[in-house]
Amino acid sequence: MEFKTFDQVVEYMEHFTNLERKTDKYSTRTYRLDRMQAIMDVLGNPQRKYKTIHVAGSKGKGSTASYIAAGLKAMGYKVGLYMSPHVSDYRERFTLCGQFVSDADLVLVGNHLASALVGFRFCDQLGENEPTTFELYTAFAFLLFEHLGCQWAVIETGLGGRLDATNILLPEASVITPIELEHCDILGDTLAKIAWEKSKIIKSGRPSFSALQSPEALEVLRSEARTCSSSFSYLGDFALHLDEHSVVFSDGSSYSFNLAMPGLVQAQNCALAILVLRTLGLFDASVSLLALEAVALPGRMEKIDWERTLYLDGAHTQNSMGQLLKTFRSIYPVSSSVSSFCGCRPGVCIFGCVAGKNVDAMADEVLSCFDKIVVCRPGTFKKSDPQGIYSLLLSRRRPGQTVVLRESASSALAWVLENSSDSEPVLACGSFYLAGVIKEALWH
Missing domain, CATH: 3.40.1190.10 (Mur-like, catalytic domain)
Known part of the structure; x- marks a missing residue:
C-alpha cells in the first residue's frame, strides 16, 4: 500500500x-x-x-x-x-x-x-x-x-x-x-x-x-x-x-x-x-x-483570538501550574481592593487533566487564583476523570467561588461566554490535550 x-x-x-x-x-x-x-x-x-x-x-x-x-x-x-x-x-x-x-x-x-x-x-x-x-x-x-x-x-x-x-x-x-x-x-x-x-x-x-x-x-x-x-x-x-x-x-x-x-x-x-x-x-x-x-509554541501561554482574551497552556504539574498562574496574574493582577475568594477576581479558568497527575495540588493552585472554574474533559486521547476533579474542586471551593462541570470543550466555552464579561481573560490549562480540544472546538 x-x-x-x-x-x-x-x-x-x-x-x-x-x-x-x-x-x-x-x-x-x-x-x-x-x-x-x-x-x-x-x-x-x-x-x-x-x-x-x-x-x-x-x-x-x-x-x-x-x-x-x-x-x-x-x-x-x-x-x-x-x-x-x-x-x-x-x-x-x-x-x-x-x-x-x-x-x-x-x-x-x-x-x-x-x-x-x-x-x-x-x-x-x-x-x-x-x-x-x-x-x-x-x-x-x-x-x-x-x-x-x-x-x-x-x-x-x-x-x-x-x-x-x-x-x-x-x-x-x-x-x-x-x-x-x-x-x-x-x-x-x-x-x-x-x-x-x-x-x-x-x-x-x-x-x-x-x-x-x-x-x-x-x-x-x-x-x-x-x-x-x-x-x-x-x-x-x-x-x-x-x-x-x-x-x-x-x-x-x-x-x-x-x-x-x-x-x-x-x-x-x-x-x-x-x-x-x-x-x-x-x-x-x-x-x-x-x-x-520570536519563539512561540502551541500550548505555552498561547494567546488565541476569540470573543474573550483566551490563553492555552499545557502546565500539568504543581510547580508548573503555580508558575503559570503567577505569570497570568502578573498580566492580569487582582486589585488590592479585591479580597481573596469574594467572587470578584477577574478571569475564568477552564481546567482539565489526564489520569495520573497530581490533581490535588493543581486544584489548590487553581482555586487560589480563580473564582470561576470550568472543569472540562481533556479529550479522549488519554483516560481522565472530570467528575472526580469537579467533586474535588467543589469540596474545596470558598464562598464566592463558582465551579461547574462541562463535559466538552465547546460546552465549556459556551459557559464562559454566558458567565463572563467581554473584558475578562480566560485561561485553559492542565493538559496539552485540553489545549488541543479547545482549539478544535474553536475551529468548528
Whole structure:
C-alpha cells in the first residue's frame, strides 16, 4: 500500500502499540533500545547523518528544545526539531525549527519508512514483538531530517530517558530541563529516581547541561556526568542573575530579551538554551537573541483570538501550574481592593487533566487564583476523570467561588461566554490535550 496523504502515514504509525495512550509497565520488553536500534539499522541509521542535541526533563523540554533550535537556525544551519506530544496537529512533532514540513515530503518519507519495514521482525527470549508507535514516530523524524538535508536536529525525549526510543543518539550535547515528580508509577516515586532515568541521556565524553534543579535531582545528574566523563554545566553555577527579561553570566556577559512566551519559567528555559549554545560556540548575540525572542509554541501561554482574551497552556504539574498562574496574574493582577475568594477576581479558568497527575495540588493552585472554574474533559486521547476533579474542586471551593462541570470543550466555552464579561481573560490549562480540544472546538 502506498500512502497518498500524511493522515494515512499517521494512521499507519498509530496502529502499533501506542504508549502515549496506554502506558505499560516500564520494562525492558516494552521500553527498550535494541529494538529501536534494529529499526534504525534497517533504515541505514539516518540519525548519524547530522549533529544532534538531546533534551530530557519533566518540564520545559519543548520550549528549551525550541530555543536551542532557533539559536542554531540563527547561525545559518538547517535544523530539524522533534517534540511530543502535539497540541492540535501531528505535524507539530516533526518540524524545521517550528515550521511545518510540506505534506509531499512527509508522505514521501512515510512511504520510505513503511516499505523499509515490510517484513521487519524483532524477537527476544519471549518471542516476537513489534515496534511501538513512538519508535516509529522517532524513526520517521530521523529519516525526515536526513531527507530534508538537516545539519542539526534537536531531539526531545518522549518519556524518561534511559529506555526512551530517542536514546540511541550520540549527541553533541545532552540537556536536562527541570525535573519534577511526574509519571511516578513508571519512572519512580522520588526526584532522585526520576533524575536517574533522565540522566541516562548523558553520553561518555560529550558535554551535558542542566536547568535549575532541586538538590536531590542535581546530585544525581552531577554523579552521572562524572561517571561518563562529561563536562557538566549547571545553569545555577553560571547565571549570576536571571529574571523575566535578562540573564547575567559569571563571565560578566549579559543578555536582555523580550520573549514572545512570557514568564520567568520561559526566561529560565531561554537562559539554559543560551548556556548550551554559548558553550558549543554556536551563539552570536547580534542574531541569536532576536531568534530566541520570536519563539512561540502551541500550548505555552498561547494567546488565541476569540470573543474573550483566551490563553492555552499545557502546565500539568504543581510547580508548573503555580508558575503559570503567577505569570497570568502578573498580566492580569487582582486589585488590592479585591479580597481573596469574594467572587470578584477577574478571569475564568477552564481546567482539565489526564489520569495520573497530581490533581490535588493543581486544584489548590487553581482555586487560589480563580473564582470561576470550568472543569472540562481533556479529550479522549488519554483516560481522565472530570467528575472526580469537579467533586474535588467543589469540596474545596470558598464562598464566592463558582465551579461547574462541562463535559466538552465547546460546552465549556459556551459557559464562559454566558458567565463572563467581554473584558475578562480566560485561561485553559492542565493538559496539552485540553489545549488541543479547545482549539478544535474553536475551529468548528
